[in-house]
Amino acid sequence: MKSLTNILLVAPILLPFLSAIIMLSAWKKIKFQRVMNLFASGVAVMASLAIMQKVRADGILVLHVGGWQAPFGISIVIDLLSAIMVVITAVIAFVTAIYSIHTIDPEREAFGFYPLLQFLLMGINGAFITGDLFNLYVWFEVMLISSFVLIALGGRKDQLEGAIKYVTLNLLASAIFLAAAGIIYGLAGTLNMADLARKLPLLNNDTMLNLVSVMFLISFGIKSALFPFFFWLPASYHTPPAAVSAIFAGLLTKVGVYALIRVFTLIFTHDVNFTHTVLLVLAGLTMLSGVLGAATQMDFRRILSFHIISQIGYMIMGLALNSPLALAGGIFYIMHHVIVKTNLFFVSGMVNKFEGSYRLKSLGGVFKASPVLSLLFFIPAMSLAGIPPLSGFWAKFTVAKAGFDLEQYFIVGVSLLVGALTLYSMTKIWNEVFWKDKPDSIQNNNTKESWSSVKLYLPLAILSLITIIIGFNAEPFLNLAINAAHQLLNPQEYIKIVLGS
Amino acid sequence: MIVSVILKTATRYLIPLMLVFSFFLLLRGHNEPGGGFVGGLVAASAYALFAIANGVKPTQQMLRVKPLSLIVSGLLIAVLSGFAGIVYYGVFMKAFWFETKFPVIGKIGTPLIFDMGVYLLVLGISLKIIFSLFEEDEQ
Known part of the structure; x- marks a missing residue:
């Protein structure tokens, strides 16, 4: 029984890994890879739900890999936040698996799209469940290397341009992360997060800790596209195929946000006045610059990319306000945002597939061509803007309520303004792509049948349904987020369970 | 491509030595400097040397297996070795030693x-890169 749990705890890493190996061994059999990808993602969903169930029942789960006890070996630690992230990852991976079957072109499939996707998931999951700072770095690298290939796969000119920006900035972030991990190892002599949380307060060296915490902030800030490090994101996310940019948009920046939440609730709590004020200022600027950037864009996916940035600001705002409700709002925001943003990128890919463009000027008349797709855009778009009763409303409401409770009126004002501007961008897409007539100059070489293919709508419908479910039945999700926030803000339990004393 | 006779002849004697040395590094790696990664690199350099002296095609024929199969088997061996710990101790990757x-x-x-899994993986990936570069060069 015990060993079964132990296997379950490493399942988020092992499942994608094993399935990627099997797919590599069947390099030429594309059909088999598709089925395998779908199957592995389906199993991963079930495994992640089992983990979630177990964490809710038994509290924080720990596995000392290789049998080496906590500060010496690498521990896998799954608390509620990790479990939430693993479940979301599995769900997104599953819908992307369905979506990519019909949208990824044969050349990309032949060059290992599916194994790479699974390696990417392994990296993401690994980052979510590790309890060791250096191990976190390693998983970041696993994730980044797969994402480098995925973003450059296909090798079109604009794609390589985006890939170069993406790779350069992320390598820089990794280097800073590594340097910071080195410094912190020199300070405390350990890299186990729980052990760090115990030892760092004993150092009485706040100046040095502030310095290291800022290094972590910069490194994770680059990865999660915080102000002022966000410019690589809109420069690269619109170049790969829609399935890839959807999973990037949904998950990759959230790994950075997760790392920020983890590090700034567990390890760097020595000088909250300094660190969390910096975070709050950055959160406000991130929200504003993202949404204003989106207002000037005229490309479907670029608008969405800029909105990732502004939404990241809300999550960091939740973290920076540093109250249980605010943090819960931030976590709830992640749940909502991953689902909605992936869905919107899927829609953009569908529009491109049938209309052959991402540029708003050359699109139009999609509402007439496919009311279903318009509905499937309308739901996540309104959710993103925070219209009740969809999930985005509760996410924004929770964060704003926490801000009011703490009397941080200015940042709440900013967040509400950003919400209104988000609505402006979504309306712009709606008007240009769906509502207005198709420009006369653009030839429509599209056949009617293709719009009515049900299987293409399936992943979008699943995600829209989840958005609606979270919206109308927000309480259990919110309670989950609140419990996760309580766990994060009371790290004694985490430390005790990992170190065992 | 002009290749000197000296290099060709020397390679014939060097390759067995390099391969034996790579095994030595692999076996030594548990407690002393060495291990699968370095061992794999040394083995790959042996094949790279052969490829420089004799061209890519003969190297591929000598290797018999494709680099991709080396990668796959290396990954598989590495993962499966972790399962022994689950079977015997219930903990993933816990070391199991013969008495x-x-x-x-x-x-x-x-x-x-x-x-050994790491060795095969590193060998496979290095050879994949080296062969690809050579083939690009020949075209």
Whole structure:
């Protein structure tokens, strides 16, 4: 029984890994890879739900890999936040698996799209469940290397341009992360997060800790596209195929946000006045610059990319306000945002597939061509803007309520303004792509049948349904987020369970 | 491509030495400098040397297996070695050692098997890169 749990705890890493190996061994059999990808993602969903169930029942789960006890070996630690992230990852991976079957072109499939996707998931999951700072770095690298290939796969000119920006900035972030991990190892002599949380307060060296915490902030800030490090994101996310940019948009920046939440609730709590004020200022600027950037864009996916940035600001705002409700709002925001943003990128890919463009000027008349797709855009778009009763409303409401409770009126004002501007961008897409007539100059070489293919709508419908479910039945999700926030803000339990004393 | 006779002849004697040395590094790696990664690199450099002296096609024929199969088997061996720990101790990747000592090799356990996986993986990936570069060059 015990060993079964132990296997379950490493399942988020092992499942994608094993399935990627099997797919590599069947390099030429594309059909088999598709089925395998779908199957592995389906199993991963079930495994992640089992983990979630177990964490809710038994509290924080720990596995000392290789049998080496906590500060010496690498521990896998799954608390509620990790479990939430693993479940979301599995769900997104599953819908992307369905979506990519019909949208990824044969050349990309032949060059290992599916194994790479699974390696990417392994990296993401690994980052979510590790309890060791250096191990976190390693998983970041696993994730980044797969994402480098995925973003450059296909090798079109604009794609390589985006890939170069993406790779350069992320390598820089990794280097800073590594340097910071080195410094912190020199300070405390350990890299186990729980052990760090115990030892760092004993150092009485706040100046040095502030310095290291800022290094972590910069490194994770680059990865999660915080102000002022966000410019690589809109420069690269619109170049790969829609399935890839959807999973990037949904998950990759959230790994950075997760790392920020983890590090700034567990390890760097020595000088909250300094660190969390910096975070709050950055959160406000991130929200504003993202949404204003989106207002000037005229490309479907670029608008969405800029909105990732502004939404990241809300999550960091939740973290920076540093109250249980605010943090819960931030976590709830992640749940909502991953689902909605992936869905919107899927829609953009569908529009491109049938209309052959991402540029708003050359699109139009999609509402007439496919009311279903318009509905499937309308739901996540309104959710993103925070219209009740969809999930985005509760996410924004929770964060704003926490801000009011703490009397941080200015940042709440900013967040509400950003919400209104988000609505402006979504309306712009709606008007240009769906509502207005198709420009006369653009030839429509599209056949009617293709719009009515049900299987293409399936992943979008699943995600829209989840958005609606979270919206109308927000309480259990919110309670989950609140419990996760309580766990994060009371790290004694985490430390005790990992170190065992 | 002009290749000197000296290099060709020397390669014939160097390759066995390099391969033996790579095994030596692999076996030594548990407690001393060495291990699967370095061993794999040395083995790959042996094949790279052969490719420089004799061209890519003969190297591929000598290797018999494709680099991709090396990558796959290396990954698989490394992962499966972790499962022995689950079977015997219920903990993933916990080291399982045979009691008896073997001559020359010493103690054998799952860490060695894991290292062999790493060896094959590094060898496979390096050769994949080297072969691709050579083939690009020939075109």
